[in-house]
Amino acid sequence: MGFNITSNSFLRSLYNDDRSFAKKSVRNNSTDSALLKADSKALKRGLRVIGAYDYGTNEKDSKNEKTEFFNNITAFTDVYNNTLKSSHDVGDANSKAVYKQLKKLSSKYAEELKAVGVKFDDNGYMNIKESSINNIDVSNYKDYFGSDSDFMKDLTKISKKLTRHIDELA
Secondary structure, eight states: OOOOOOOSHHHHHHHGGGGGGGSHHHHHTSOHHHHHHHHHHHHHHHHHHHHTOOOOOSSOOOHHHHHHHHHHHHHHHHHHHHHHHHHHHHOSHHHHHHHHHHHHHHHHHHHHHHTTTEEEOTTOOEEEOHHHHHHSOGGGGHHHHSTTSHHHHHHHHHHHHHHHHHTTOO
8 A cells, every 4th residue: 555645734734633643653653543543633624624725716826825735735635545544454343444435435536536636546545746736726626625525525424434433442
């Protein structure tokens, strides 16, 4: 299962009190259940941040606006991928169900999200390249990542399910 973790202030802010889990070295030395707890909280926070993001208008975005959006969406992508991996690794029935739902979500929206440069690999991991954001107006992402988008609504449902079951973990 391959994906890269981008360590940046945007990612650390999504982990908030659990910000150490944004570091690969900490993740490598943590229990699967601790990772899933931190990832589920970060995903919930990421859904709020990306869902409420000011995507602007169809006017040309400045380089700073594109960079800020790329940093935010990359952090969200990392949290999504971390949650996918940790839900797979924990091994209990609820976590496995979430893992399967996330993989199904990636299949369901793969073609739609490809329009804005978001791709999913065979394992369900999300990837977006900076060149995609440089070539597409940031406002176009609202249809896919705004709080009213079908993708974000479906992901929010999965996140809520995970959050409800997270306290059952040891």
